[in-house]
Amino acid sequence: NKNKFEDFLYVSSTSGLLKLWNIEKQLMFEVRGYADALEDKLETLKLHLKTLYHTSYPTVAAREKYVGNPLKAFKLLRRIYEDWIHLQKYTKLKSGKATLEAMKQLLEDKPIWLDMRETLRGISRIEQTYDLKPIDIAEGRLQDKQFNKKLSLRDSLAIATHKYEEGDYTRSAIWYRLAMNIKDEPNSNVYDEVIGKPPSGLRRKFAMSCLMHATKIRYPIYTHKKLLAEVEAFLAKTSSIELENYIRKRLAQGVDQFVEEANMIKQPTSNHERGCRGQFIKKTNLNCRYNFTTHPFLRLAPFRMEEINHDPYIVMFHNVISDNEIEEMKSLAVEMYNGYSGSFTPNQTEKIEIVAHIHWLRDNTPFLLRLNQRISDMTGLDVREFPALQVGNFGLGGYFKPHYDFMYGTRVTMDSLDGLGDRIGSIIFYASDVPQGGQTTFPEIQISVQPQKGSSLFWYNIYDDGTPIKRTLHSVCPVIVGSRWTLTKWFHSDPQMFIKPCSPRKMI
Ligand SMILES: O=C(O)CCC(=O)C(=O)O
Numbered sequence: 065n066k067n068k069f070e071d072f073l074y075v076s077s078t079s080g081l082l083k084l085w086n087i088e089k090q091l092m093f094e095v096r097g098y099a100d101a102l103e104d105k106l107e108t109l110k111l112h113l114k115t116l117y118h119t120s121y122p123t124v125a126a127r128e129k130y131v132g133n134p135l136k137a138f139k140l141l142r143r144i145y146e147d148w149i150h151l152q153k154y155t156k157l158k159s160g161k162a163t164l165e166a167m168k169q170l171l172e173d174k175p176i177w178l179d180m181r182e183t184l185r186g187i188s189r190i191e192q193t194y195d196l197k198p199i200d201i202a203e204g205r206l207q208d209k210q211f212n213k214k215l216s217l218r219d220s221l222a223i224a225t226h227k228y229e230e231g232d233y234t235r236s237a238i239w240y241r242l243a244m245n246i247k248d249e250p251n252s253n254v255y256d257e258v259i260g261k262p263p264s265g266l267r268r269k270f271a272m273s274c275l276m277h278a279t280k281i282r283y284p285i286y287t288h289k290k291l292l293a294e295v296e297a298f299l300a301k302t303s304s305i306e307l308e309n310y311i312r313k314r315l316a317q318g319v320d321q322f323v324e325e326a327n328m329i330k331q332p333t334s335n336h337e338r339g340c341r342g343q344f345i346k347k348t349n350l351n352c353r354y355n356f357t358t359h360p361f362l363r364l365a366p367f368r369m370e371e372i373n374h375d376p377y378i379v380m381f382h383n384v385i386s387d388n389e390i391e392e393m394k395s396l397a398v399e400m401y402n403g404y405s406g407s408f409t410p411n412q413t414e415k416i417e418i419v420a421h422i423h424w425l426r427d428n429t430p431f432l433l434r435l436n437q438r439i440s441d442m443t444g445l446d447v448r449e450f451p452a453l454q455v456g457n458f459g460l461g462g463y464f465k466p467h468y469d470f471m472y473g474t475r476v477t478m479d480s481l482d483g484l485g486d487r488i489g490s491i492i493f494y495a496s497d498v499p500q501g502g503q504t505t506f507p508e509i510q511i512s513v514q515p516q517k518g519s520s521l522f523w524y525n526i527y528d529d530g531t532p533i534k535r536t537l538h539s540v541c542p543v544i545v546g547s548r549w550t551l552t553k554w555f556h557s558d559p560q561m562f563i564k565p566c567s568p569r570k571m572i
Pocket residue numbers: 456464469492503504538539540550552
């Protein structure tokens with residue numbers, strides 16, 4: 065069934081990636097079954113051989129004596145006349161037919177090219193956003209954590225090729241260089257025999273990347289096509305000895321040289337990136353307090369509220385969803401769909417991306433009722449007209465570009481607002497800790513919030529007079545390590561007409 069996964073990418077959520085983990089587990093089970101079947105056959109063949117001759121007959125005289133025995137001679141002739149053809153047939157029998165069929169079935173659901181490309185983009189996004197060094201990634205260091213996983217020659221090669229195709233020649237040169245330096249991998253003989261030898265021509269690809277990199281620095285505005293023409297013209301008048309010298313010189317220079325050269329045409333670091341790298345200065349004029357006021361019930365069980373920012377008003381509520389509730393949420397959201405990035409700017413040219421997998425909880429389950437009640441208690445806002453909640457689960461390098469949650473004055477129609485008016489506020493429940501990356505970041509006000517399991521983040525997107533608050537621009541940093549789960553609700557304006565607590569309109 066080809067269409068089943070036409071659009072659904074495994075890599076876009078950890079729950080999708082878990083499916084892949086299960087597929088590989090089953091594949092390994094089948095291969096083991098296949099190997100067992102081969103072993104059985106081997107064993108049978110060896111046993112059969114044993115039934116033929118028990119003694120060796122080293123001399124001609126001994127062998128002549130053997131065939132001189134009528135019983136032995138008769139058996140010999142009959143065997144070759146009748147039996148051996150069957151043995152020959154037996155060798156041709158396919159072992160482990162069922163396991164081979166099962167493997168074929170499993171591989172029907174293998175990731176499609178788009179999945180592979182998104183995986184490569186995810187890795188690249190982590191590398192670039194957090195300014196990680198390729199060598200660190202290849203050796204299993206992500207920020208300050210060392211993991212016991214290294215990238216293989218084929219892994220590095222796939223990344224290098226991807227960078228080249230994406231037009232990042234600096235990094236493709238660095239990754240090709242890295243791939244060239246990977247030698248004597250453990251079990252590489254077995255790997256080469258089963259999977260095939262890794263592609264050759266690494267030196268030339270490295271040279272191409274170096275030349276494209278150098279040319280791009282000279283002509284930053286050139287398209288890929290023009291750069292390629294320039295490089296090919298250069299190559300046409302370069303002898304193979306000259307090229308080899310060039311490669312040696314480039315290899316001797318090391319990677320710092322590449323980075324230094326690339327810095328000459330590099331875009332400045334964005335606030336989103338700075339936020340992800342933990343470079344925002346911590347605000348000090350903020351308080352923690354208990355919210356007793358939005359609902360009478362809260363006088364008995366107040367929410368612990370931490371102010372994150374004053375204008376726009378952003379607060380974090382602590383311990384507002386329990387581990388049990390989170391498990392319940394996940395069990396209600398087994399089937400997940402692509403969640404797309406929507407850049408809600410009027411003249412957007414950017415491509416829409418799959419950023420996570422989502423599930424809309426719409427059924428009137430006890431979970432939904434309970435959470436909506438809590439959200440009302442926490443915020444004082446009315447959620448009865450739009451009770452649905454959105455579950456989100458991010459994948460490898462999953463992120464969200466800077467965007468607004470309001471739709472004010474954009475191409476988005478009222479239909480997509482469920483006819484309930486603009487999204488005046490947003491609340492995100494963090495349904496997991498994220499050990500590395502995955503912060504919710506506000507680039508304009510330079511605030512970055514690390515998800516904490518059980519907490520939630522709430523802010524207003526729009527002033528009481530209906531003006532959108534541009535400073536609510538926010539993004540999600542690429543997840544480096546961890547499984548990022550969220551539960552989101554957007555508050556629409558119309559149901560709040562008479563109850564929204566008045567926050568003063570401030571001029572910015
Ligand atoms: O998951 C987050 O932290 C924010 C997600 C978000 O901005 C959105 O879904 O609009």
